[in-house]
Amino acid sequence: MSQMKQGNRWLKRPILRDIILGWQDGLVSVLGIVLGVATATDSTRLVLIAGLASLFAEAASMAAVAYTSSKAAQDYYFRELRREQREVEEIPETEVREIRDIYSRKGFGGGELESIVRRITSDKKLWVETMMAEELRLFPEEYQNPARSAGIVGLSDAIGSLLPLLPFFVWAPKLAIIPSVVISVVVLFGTGGMKARLTVGDWRRSGIEMALVGFAAAVFGYVIGVLLGSTVP
Numbered sequence: 001m002s003q004m005k006q007g008n009r010w011l012k013r014p015i016l017r018d019i020i021l022g023w024q025d026g027l028v029s030v031l032g033i034v035l036g037v038a039t040a041t042d043s044t045r046l047v048l049i050a051g052l053a054s055l056f057a058e059a060a061s062m063a064a065v066a067y068t069s070s071k072a073a074q075d076y077y078f079r080e081l082r083r084e085q086r087e088v089e090e091i092p093e094t095e096v097r098e099i100r101d102i103y104s105r106k107g108f109g110g111g112e113l114e115s116i117v118r119r120i121t122s123d124k125k126l127w128v129e130t131m132m133a134e135e136l137r138l139f140p141e142e143y144q145n146p147a148r149s150a151g152i153v154g155l156s157d158a159i160g161s162l163l164p165l166l167p168f169f170v171w172a173p174k175l176a177i178i179p180s181v182v183i184s185v186v187v188l189f190g191t192g193g194m195k196a197r198l199t200v201g202d203w204r205r206s207g208i209e210m211a212l213v214g215f216a217a218a219v220f221g222y223v224i225g226v227l228l229g230s231t232v233p
Contacts, residue, residue, distance in 0.1 A: 018149050020195055022062055022156030024188065028214050030054050031164040031184045032221035038173035038180075039225025047168050047176075055161035063154030070146035077143040084131045088124055095131065096121050102134045163187055181218045188214040 034051040041047070088095050100117050108116055121127050132138045164184045167176035192210030193203035 015152060016195065018066065018152040019156045020191060021066070022059075022153035022158075023160035023191060024210065024213070025062055026055070026058050026157035026160035027163055027184055027188065028217045029058050030161040031180065031214060032217035034164055034168060034180065035177060035218050035221035036225040036228075038168065038177050039222050040228050042173055044168060044173055047173050048165065051161075051165040051168065055158060055165070058161055059154045059158040062157040063150040066153035067146050067150035070143070070149040074143040074146055077138050077140070080136055080138060081128065081132060084128045084136075085124075088127055088131075092121075095127070098135060099127070099130065102130075160187075177222075181215070184214045184218065185211045 030051055033054045034047055037047045037050045084095075096117060099120055100113065103113055103116050119126075120130050132140075164180045166183065167179035170176065171179070189207040189211040191207075193207035195201075195210075196203040196206035
């Protein structure tokens with residue numbers, strides 16, 4: 001059971017975050033672009049070129065950003081881990097006092113508190129892990145694999161980017177605009193609702209918030225297309 005809980009927690013934090021980050025970014029970005037182009041021109045070819053170019057550029061860019069940011073976070077985590085390990089070795093009295101303060105703030109006291117402090121400080125690995133989690137709020141599963149994070153973000157971005165493009169493979173640009181917006185808004189609403197279900201929050205509010213982001217991108221893209229449409233041959 002504990003392994004299942006740890007697995008669920010791991011899924012909820014880094015993986016879910018990476019999926020939603022890539023998915024939402026790709027969908028919203030490409031939606032705005034293809035609506036702008038579709039409003040400005042009747043050429044399906046131009047819409048698809050713009051959309052597919054944006055898809056690949058967005059996916060590659062987001063994967064690179066995910067890798068570098070995750071690597072920086074990982075470096076920070078290990079720097080703090082080494083610092084805590086050094087402090088446990090060099091100033092154990094201070095670190096014991098910090099453990100006592102942490103659990104005292106949680107409501108423990110007397111013999112129960114001292115028993116917890118002795119148990120934690122008797123195992124240096126547990127001691128350091130407790131300091132990382134309780135004092136610094138840093139958890140190892142969030143910093144384990146920057147390459148995996150980059151792959152998940154990049155793939156999610158590509159899949160999300162493809163969704164608003166699908167209607168343009170079937171219909172002429174002007175006819176595909178409404179289906180593209182509908183698909184995007186519905187998918188974003190579902191994504192927001194799923195995120196709230198798996199983490200915390202009201203699924204309807206989360207879904208509406210994410211759907212509004214997509215709708216705003218659609219409106220901006222449409223307005224830009226209307227304003228610049230007369231200049232496109």
